[in-house]
Amino acid sequence: MNRNKCASLFKRFMSYFIDMLIIITLTFLLYFIIQMFSLFIGTLNGLDFVRRYYYYFIFGEFILINIIYFTVLPSTSFSSTFGQLLLGIKQVDKNGERLTYGKSLLKFLAAFLSKIIIYIGYIIVFFTENNRPLHEIITKTYLIER
Secondary structure, eight states: OOOOOOOOHHHHHHHHHHHHHHHHHHHHHHHHHHHHHHHHHTSSSHHHHHTHHHHHHHHHHHHHHHHHHHHHHGGGOOOOHHHHHHHEEEETTTOOOOOHHHHHHHHHHHHHHHHHHTHHHHHHGTSSSOOOOOHHHHHTEEEEOO
């Protein structure tokens, strides 16, 4: 991947930070909408259910939004998440092409693996060429400047 410049560590971190702010906002917005909907339908059973299982509910929403956000957006014509788009970087495969949904999903699962092994997959960015984390090496993808 010599045609384009790989994204810096700073841009990678800042784009992920922006993405997480968006995801957390979406998670709580969806939770709020569901609570309001359960109030408007006139029964408190739905609201009681949401309140009783609050932490599980929020965690489930967070995971679902993460999966959709980090797998669908990179496989669209944007070729990036909103945080990456704001910072002028995009995700590409080894040929410089847009990621397919399957490749994007595989990258998400590999990133999850990097997180559950005590973030070792992310720590290696300090020791690899072009600052690539384990999930990019596994999936043969790159985060490059637009």
